[in-house]
Amino acid sequence: MKYLLFLLMMNSACATSVKVEPMKPGELVTVESQPGFVRWVSFPVQEGWENATLQCKDQKLKHAPLGQGMRFAYIAETYHSDLSAFKCKLIQGKEEREVIDFSIKPFKYKEEKLKVPFRTIKLSKTDLARAQREQRMLAELYTKSAALPYFNQPFIAPLDSYITSIYGNRRVYNNAHKSQHLGTDFRAAIGVPVPATNRGRVLFAGDLFYTGGTVIIDHGMDIFSVYGHLSEVKVQEGQVVNRGDIVALSGNTGRSSGPHLHWGVKIHGDYVNGYSLIDESKKQFP
Numbered sequence: 001m002k003y004l005l006f007l008l009m010m011n012s013a014c015a016t017s018v019k020v021e022p023m024k025p026g027e028l029v030t031v032e033s034q035p036g037f038v039r040w041v042s043f044p045v046q047e048g049w050e051n052a053t054l055q056c057k058d059q060k061l062k063h064a065p066l067g068q069g070m071r072f073a074y075i076a077e078t079y080h081s082d083l084s085a086f087k088c089k090l091i092q093g094k095e096e097r098e099v100i101d102f103s104i105k106p107f108k109y110k111e112e113k114l115k116v117p118f119r120t121i122k123l124s125k126t127d128l129a130r131a132q133r134e135q136r137m138l139a140e141l142y143t144k145s146a147a148l149p150y151f152n153q154p155f156i157a158p159l160d161s162y163i164t165s166i167y168g169n170r171r172v173y174n175n176a177h178k179s180q181h182l183g184t185d186f187r188a189a190i191g192v193p194v195p196a197t198n199r200g201r202v203l204f205a206g207d208l209f210y211t212g213g214t215v216i217i218d219h220g221m222d223i224f225s226v227y228g229h230l231s232e233v234k235v236q237e238g239q240v241v242n243r244g245d246i247v248a249l250s251g252n253t254g255r256s257s258g259p260h261l262h263w264g265v266k267i268h269g270d271y272v273n274g275y276s277l278i279d280e281s282k283k284q285f286p
């Protein structure tokens with residue numbers, strides 16, 4: 001029993017300590033990304049700079065300790081990227097230090113055509129008012145992410161069924177209205193149990209105009225997962241859920257062209273490809 005306990009402790013110690021390249025303070029970490037992708041980035045921080053502000057372009061990003069003088073952040077590049085390179089810096093008082101050198105390669109997204117109910121495109125005055133009200137409510141909620149991660153293992157896809165629409169497709173609705181699909185659609189009949197993609201706190205559980213029955217989970221560090229078009233919501237706001245816990249049943253509610261699960265990943269304000277978060281989180285928990 002004692003030995004087993006020792007093994008378990010060793011295991012959890014291994015799971016949390018990440019091997020990172022030794023770096024000297026002042027050395028720039030170089031990272032390459034693409035529009036709609038997130039990168040897990042570890043960087044050295046000099047003693048006394050642990051609480052410094054990490055700023056990339058005009059965004060202040062949350063960062064967390066990795067041990068051995070290293071910290072990490074999940075850095076998302078917007079789908080609407082202008083592909084220009086930038087440097088992230090730590091700011092403390094009047095001092096600044098560049099820590100990450102970011103470059104962006106282009107990515108070609110495909111186009112798809114869809115038919116949806118006309119009323120979900122040309123909104124009535126009432127629907128428009130509702131959609132705008134919800135947008136303001138969500139914008140406020142998205143400012144409430146926990147400073148540190150809730151999760152202690154990699155992210156997983158909510159379903160492993162056939163993907164009917166990948167992230168980033170440029171969409172033409174009813175041959176007229178254009179937008180982008182900034183999530184992943186999984187084939188799912190009405191009533192399929194939907195697990196949480198990782199541990200987190202339920203930020204929203206309810207009904208929205210566009211995504212119908214919706215669950216939003218805050219994973220901490222401004223990382224959120226969104227589950228849409230649900231037939232039934234199984235969790236309550238404020239509840240902490242573990243990876244794999246059933247949070248809802250799939251459905252066909254909101255602006256939907258058939259039963260499926262829409263899974264979105266939003267990271268500090270930008271929807272990114274959820275699979276890039278899955279891949280990158282494996283670097284944090286190798």
Ligand SMILES: [Zn+2]
Nearest residue numbers: 183184185262
């Ligand atoms: Zn979708």
